[in-house]
Amino acid sequence: MNGQKVVIALLVCTVVASGSEKITFMSTQLVPIAEAEWVRSELLPRFTKETGIDVVFVGAGYGEFADRLVAEYKAGKGTIALAGGLHGDYTPLVRTLTDLSKEFADLQALGDRTFIPAFVELGRLNKIQAYIPWTQGxxxxxxxxxxxxxxxxxxxxxxxxxxxxxxxxxxxxxxxxxxxxxxxxxxxxxxxxxxxxxxxxxxxxxxxxxxxxxxxxxxxxxxxxxxxxxxxxxxxxxxxxxxxxxxxxxxxxxxxxxxxxxxxxxxxxxxxxxxxxxxxxxxxxxVLAGLAIPKASPNPEAATRLIEFLTRPQTQVIILKGVGFFPVVKEAIGTAPEGPLKVLxxxxxxxxxxxxxxxxxxxxxxxxxxxxxxxxxxxxxxxxxxxxxxxxxxxxxxxxxxxxxxxxxxxxxxxxxxxx
Amino acid sequence: MKTDRLLPYFLILPTIIYLLIFVFAPLSKAVGLAFLTDEGRFTLGYFERMFSDGRFLEALKYTFLLTITIVPLQLITALLIALLINTRFKGSQLFLYICALPLGIADLAAGLILLSIFTQHGHLNSILYHLGFIEKPFYFISYQHMGFVFLSIVLAEHWRATAIVLVILVAGLQMISKDLLEAADVLGAKPWQKLWHVILPLLKPSLQSALIIRTIFALQMFAVVLALGGEIIPVLAGEAYFWYYIYRNNHISAAYALLLMVISILMTWIYLRFLRTRSEMRA
Missing domain, CATH: 3.40.190.10 (Periplasmic binding protein-like II)
Structure with a gap:
């Protein structure tokens, strides 16, 4: 009994102490160099600081995005933990994606964010929650x-x-x-x-x-x-x-x-x-962009935590300020950003x-x-x-x-x- | 004895393996994409969709128009420069290197360089403006001036890809035996007679390979057109790209690619058939 506890404690320690968990986030959004640089230097370090998980952000055109998701799905072994893409990017790729119904319910249960219902509905493809709304344009x-x-x-x-x-x-x-x-x-x-x-x-x-x-x-x-x-x-x-x-x-x-x-x-x-x-x-x-976890994701747990971070009302406002992508959770809308983006x-x-x-x-x-x-x-x-x-x-x-x-x-x- | 007969096959084995993996495998995949649905059923639907597309005939038209404008123009320019270089004037080697420089420029870069000349704030407009010819920028690259767009594409390709023809022709000229030319001189041939009756016939194999390479590349021309023509001037290779990356239907994209391949093979066959050298004809 005691021995078991020690083992668990040790395991927890190793996970926390190693702290070098690393996941890949591939996206068809925020690909232009200035935007991608902002994601790497401004947005994701906040997540890493909070969770200790390093995120490698990879921008891709639709062709590469689709090819990699399909190839990793067919191989049954992947490197992309989390995908970010437009509604239209996902529609041909649903078979390669995990059903996020449970993850979505968990997010709702947090009680701090209300997704625009029409967007959630759009994310339901082939009877699964293929993606969770991320930003709108x-x-x-x-x-x-x-x-x-x-x-x-x-x-x-x-x-x-x-x-x-x-x-x-x-x-x-x-x-x-x-x-x-x-x-x-x-x-x-x-x-x-x-x-x-x-x-x-x-x-x-x-x-x-x-x-x-x-x-x-x-x-x-x-x-x-x-x-x-x-x-x-x-x-x-x-x-x-x-x-x-x-x-x-x-x-x-x-x-x-x-x-x-x-x-x-x-x-x-x-x-x-x-x-x-x-x-x-x-x-x-x-225009709706969403976050999806590929079936071949090497680390769905870390990806789920990144989804939680990216859809948090505070993060959504940061994204609006940083790159001008508009929020999808009601709590963030109305928090008008200061500066030039206010004009937009x-x-x-x-x-x-x-x-x-x-x-x-x-x-x-x-x-x-x-x-x-x-x-x-x-x-x-x-x-x-x-x-x-x-x-x-x-x-x-x-x-x-x-x-x-x-x-x-x-x-x-x-x-x-x-x-x- | 036996190894001697097998040796050549061993030697070409790596090439064959390479071709199988990197040429024949993708090729058969492309054929499959063009004729089979996602479920694996045979269909001509993708070709039907391609032929009935509103842009298809235009793309076909411009692909041929560009090819038959660019290739002869390049051949003539390259031949003139090659003949000039072949006179071995002082500095001719340096001149050859300078002429061959554009070979190192990517086609997209060539298109963008030309775009920077012809765009509304480009070099041409600022020169014309400073010389007082125009009061406001002239829109060379626009729907209203298809001719200019076409011309700029021809110009870009002519500048960028003539060098490859030139290099082939210079090599061909250098292989022509001096004895023959001297014999022609002795028999009192005028320069143009020498060109017409001695040099050109002997240059035929080089001309043939230059023509084949250039025609195939011209048919596949795409990046230059994309940079300069946008969607104003569609070409077949561009349509294949658009169908794959923008309209996201790789079946129809494969159909375009196959069509291009068939046209390329046909053109190559025509060149081989009609530009046969004398020794081949005898055989």
């Missing part, structure tokens, strides 16, 4: 204050409509001779998100259902008109922060993280505003609290074919707006591909479509 607009002089009269900048945006960009063009509107259209840009999550819900009320409807045809006519005031160099821009800083663009739509640098460098020159509203409302996307947070909050909001989600359940969804909207945009092909013809052709994609995968239409 959204797309909005950042405006150079110089553009405010040209704002059409009587327009509320926090309740902009697409018609207002057109009139505004037109005013600027007529006064300065420059096309100052920016929508990113480079090969790695997020143009497709603008089309399926912003334009479509705003003009038709849906992402998928009304893809080739008369409302959609009207919408595309509008987009073609708007395109006349979009900077012609957009095809080479993947993110709008650089052109905002260089002054080539005054009004830009993009992902918050891809606009952030502009505000950080010159917080007094820019404001963040909600995306515009169309006839049906203000369509916006929420203000925009995000204003957008999230708009009354006419239509929240769109990036579809799940398309599995390995989720990229094709993006492609259809992107191609549609390029064919109609850039190559000026007939709207009806393009819509009916791409619409057939879209229908077939959902039929073949059996995936549900993404909100707002399915909820109506």
């Amino acid at each position: 959204t797309y909005l607009m950042v405006v150079n204050k110089m553009a405010l002089d040209y704002l059409p009269e009587g327009v509320d900048i926090r309740a902009l409509t697409y018609d207002d945006l057109l009139a505004w960009a037109k005013n600027i063009y007529e006064a300065t001779g420059d096309k100052k509107l920016g929508i990113p259209a480079g090969p790695r840009s997020l143009l497709h998100r603008f089309v399926h999550g912003y334009l479509y819900p705003s003009f038709t009320g849906y992402q998928v259902i009304k893809f080739d409807s008369p409302e959609a045809i009207k919408m595309w006519r509008f987009v073609k008109e708007l395109w006349q005031y979009v900077n012609p160099a957009v095809a080479t821009w993947d993110a709008m922060d650089t052109p905002l800083l260089s002054g080539e663009v005054w009004i830009a739509w993009d992902h918050g993280a891809r606009l952030k640098q502009a505000i950080i460098e010159r917080p007094d020159d820019f404001i963040a505003i909600p995306a515009p509203a169309g006839p049906r409302g203000r369509g916006i996307i929420t 947070a203000d925009g995000v909050m204003a957008q999230a609290s708009s009354k006419d909001l239509i929240t769109a989600f990036i579809p799940s359940g398309l599995g390995t074919r989720s990229g094709e969804f993006s492609k259809i909207y992107r191609d549609t945009f390029v064919e109609i707006v850039v190559k000026r092909r007939p709207i009806r013809e393009v819509l009916s052709r791409q619409g057939r591909l879209l229908k077939r994609l959902f039929q073949e995968t059996g995936a549900p239409y993404p909100p707002p479509d399915e909820s109506r």
